[in-house]
Each structure stands twice: as C-alpha cells, then as structure tokens.
Amino acid sequence: MELDLLVEKFKQKDEKAFEKLYNMYSDSMHGVIYNIVKNHDIADEVMQDVFIKAWHKADSYSSKKGRFFTWILNISRNAAIDKTRSKSFKNSKQNLNSDFFVDIIEGSENLDDKTDAIGIKKFVTKLGEKCKAVIELLYFKGFTQSEASEALNMPIGTIKTRNRNCIQELRNMVLN
Amino acid sequence: MDIKAYIESGILELYVAGALSEKENQDVYTLMQKNPEVLQEVLEIEAAIIKLTAATSQRSNNHILQQVKQSLGLNGDETKVISIAKPKYNWITYAGWAASIVLAAGLLWTVNQNNQLKSDVQIAETQQSLLETQIINSKNSLEEANTLITVLRDDNIIRIPLAGQGNFVSSYAKVYWDKNSDRIFLDAQGLPEPPEGKVYQVWSLTLTPLTPTSLGTIDRFTADANKIFEIKNANESEAFGITLEPAGGSITPTMDQLYTLGIVSAG
Numbered sequence: 001m002e003l004d005l006l007v008e009k010f011k012q013k014d015e016k017a018f019e020k021l022y023n024m025y026s027d028s029m030h031g032v033i034y035n036i037v038k039n040h041d042i043a044d045e046v047m048q049d050v051f052i053k054a055w056h057k058a059d060s061y062s063s064k065k066g067r068f069f070t071w072i073l074n075i076s077r078n079a080a081i082d083k084t085r086s087k088s089f090k091n092s093k094q095n096l097n098s099d100f101f102v103d104i105i106e107g108s109e110n111l112d113d114k115t116d117a118i119g120i121k122k123f124v125t126k127l128g129e130k131c132k133a134v135i136e137l138l139y140f141k142g143f144t145q146s147e148a149s150e151a152l153n154m155p156i157g158t159i160k161t162r163n164r165n166c167i168q169e170l171r172n173m174v175l176n
Numbered sequence: 177m178d179i180k181a182y183i184e185s186g187i188l189e190l191y192v193a194g195a196l197s198e199k200e201n202q203d204v205y206t207l208m209q210k211n212p213e214v215l216q217e218v219l220e221i222e223a224a225i226i227k228l229t230a231a232t233s234q235r236s237n238n239h240i241l242q243q244v245k246q247s248l249g250l251n252g253d254e255t256k257v258i259s260i261a262k263p264k265y266n267w268i269t270y271a272g273w274a275a276s277i278v279l280a281a282g283l284l285w286t287v288n289q290n291n292q293l294k295s296d297v298q299i300a301e302t303q304q305s306l307l308e309t310q311i312i313n314s315k316n317s318l319e320e321a322n323t324l325i326t327v328l329r330d331d332n333i334i335r336i337p338l339a340g341q342g343n344f345v346s347s348y349a350k351v352y353w354d355k356n357s358d359r360i361f362l363d364a365q366g367l368p369e370p371p372e373g374k375v376y377q378v379w380s381l382t383l384t385p386l387t388p389t390s391l392g393t394i395d396r397f398t399a400d401a402n403k404i405f406e407i408k409n410a411n412e413s414e415a416f417g418i419t420l421e422p423a424g425g426s427i428t429p430t431m432d433q434l435y436t437l438g439i440v441s442a443g
Binding site: 015018019022023024025026027028029030031032034035040044047048051052055063064065066067069070071073074101104105120121123135138139140142143144145148160161162163164167170171174175 | 202218
C-alpha cells in the first residue's frame, strides 16, 4: 500500500515523504487544533510544533499500534490541549466559548473553497445533537470510549453504535 | 468470528478515533491484515473523518510547512538551493577555463621553443660541417706545404730554372726534380693564364738528338692556387720545356708556342 511506503520513508527522515504526509493531513490537523484553541495564530503555532514533533518522534510510530492518521491526530489533540492549559494561553484570556466543531463549520464563510464543503455543511445541519456531541468528544477532543460514556452518561455499547450510525451518515454524504 | 457483526459493532470508528486500548488496537490491526473487508471499512471511516476535521480548518496551511521545514533545517526550498549552487558552479567553470587557457598557451610556447631550438641545432650543424670542411682543406694544404718544404730542403733535388723564350720572355718557371722518386715539382707561378681552349704542356727533352717526351698537360692551372704541380718523370731528362697547346695536348711540341725552357746543369 502506498501509505505504508510513505510512512516507512518518513520514518527514515525522507523529506519528500514528510511533505506528502503533511499535505494529506495538515488541513485535518489544523481543523482539530483550531477547534480546541479557537485562535488562528495559536493554531498555526501549535501546528508547527506538532509536525516538528512528528518528525523527531517518527521512529516511535508503528502501524501495529494504530493508523498513522490516528497517531498524528493524537499528537495534535494533545499539543492543542497542552496549549490551552499553558500559563501564556490562560494569561491571554482567550474567549473559550463552548462552540462545537459544528458551529465552526456552520459559521464558516470561506468553506466554499474546500472540496466536499457542500456535503459536509449539509451533514452538519442535519446532524442530531447526540451525534454532534459524540463526534466532538471522540474525534476532536480525544476522549476514550469510557471517558465519553461517562461524559455523556451513556453505556459504552450505546456510544459505539450511535457513533457508528453518525459516521455512516457522514460517509454517505462525503464519500459517495 | 462474524466479521459483519464485528464491523457493525462500531469498534472500527473508535479505532480511527484512537479511543481504544493498546490491546484492542493490536486486535484490530491483526484482523485488518486478514480481512480486506475490515481494512476497507477502516479506510473509509478514516477518509470521512479527515474530510470532516479538515472542514473546521479555514485556512491554507502551506506557510506552516515552510516554517516547519526551516525549523528542521530541511532545505526543500529549491530557489535557495539554486542560488547557493550557482556561484559555486560558475567559479569552478571559470577556474577550469582559465586553467585550460593557461595550459594551452604554455603548450604553444613550449612547441615554439622546441622548433626554435631545432632550427638552431640545424644551423649549428651546418656551421660545424662547414668548419670541418675548412679544417680538412687546411690539413690538406698543410700537408702539401710540408711536402714542398721537405722537397726544397732535400739535397738530392735538382733545381732547374726555365727562362722565358721568344715572345714570352717575361714568363718563367722552375722545376724541382726529385730523381729518387721519379717526379718533378713544377712551379708555374711565372706563366700567364692560358687562353680558353689552350693548355700548357710540359716536356722532358734530351738534347742530342733533340727528342721531346710529353710529361702531360696542366689541366688545373687556373684552379690551382699555388701553381705548384707534381708530375711523374722517369726520363733521363736533359732539359724541360713548356709549350701552349690546344686542350688535350699535342704529340709533339708546337715550337712557336714555347714559353719557357731550362737545361739541367750537369753535375
């Protein structure tokens, strides 16, 4: 598989592979980070740190432990959350409103220049409240299944099936 | 294991989210390797999540990549690479050309010098052979001179002056007769240059009765510098005479062309 080859080259510090992986995942990571820090300049700064960290920690990735996407998603979420807990971030008195990713997507004006924008916007507006919360916690905030179960006061099995249904809906919108 | 039910359980969505334990992750990985269905499901979930999360980013992120690469010291900036490499290339090229021009000039100079030296050697060789010829000539002249000196000093040599005759009274010659070696040396200094087509002919004479015997013609008169000629003479000569004869000589002397005559004095 092409991705495996890319990741293998990236682990050997191949610059071209690094650049390709960046292009594949940077928008996604930036979205996740921005959703946590809610500030463009800080999001840029965290993004930079994430990919520098990924380069240095490349050796620690193994496909047996999970998807490469998941690996870099974890680094991004952790870096962004760390940022929100830092002294400098608290001192800047960021207005951390309780907006979910859906609010960002719905409130976005320049979403049109992204591909799949229409599908995603459609998906988001149709999304039930419970779907929004599950997706937010599992993908954007990095909660484990038990943490999500606790936060939403739902059994783990229900979280799993509900999430599956939500993602199925998303897939129908953006992949077909 | 019921793969369909496994997929339907929603575990793969959690796998992509990174919400599973390490052990569960291992299990999913193993199943993915065995079942293309599972792998395909994971790929689709991942693709959908990537699109969703990307939609929350409202910026182009290319400038961040440049900053990341700069921080990591990766020189993917192609214009930079060219700007560094170009002067290097030029410097080497210029130096290379300069060196080859110097080398070519040096070679030309050497070839030129070589040709010059070759022609110098040739001139020297010519001069040397000229000098050698001169030396040989001088040696020959010296030998001749030495021979003459020995002849003149020899007691056994008879000296016979030949006086001018008739119309040629102003001319003269001398004969040195070396009887032991049966030869004479004729000193013809006092004879005028023979006209063209004529030669002097030398005669040995016995007086009673008067019998001339030709000793030969002097063909090299004009060419010879000291006008001394060595001539064979085994005759019992009593007198010597020189006449002017047509080229090639005559059998008998032309008496009205008798230039000089001298009688061998007895004793």
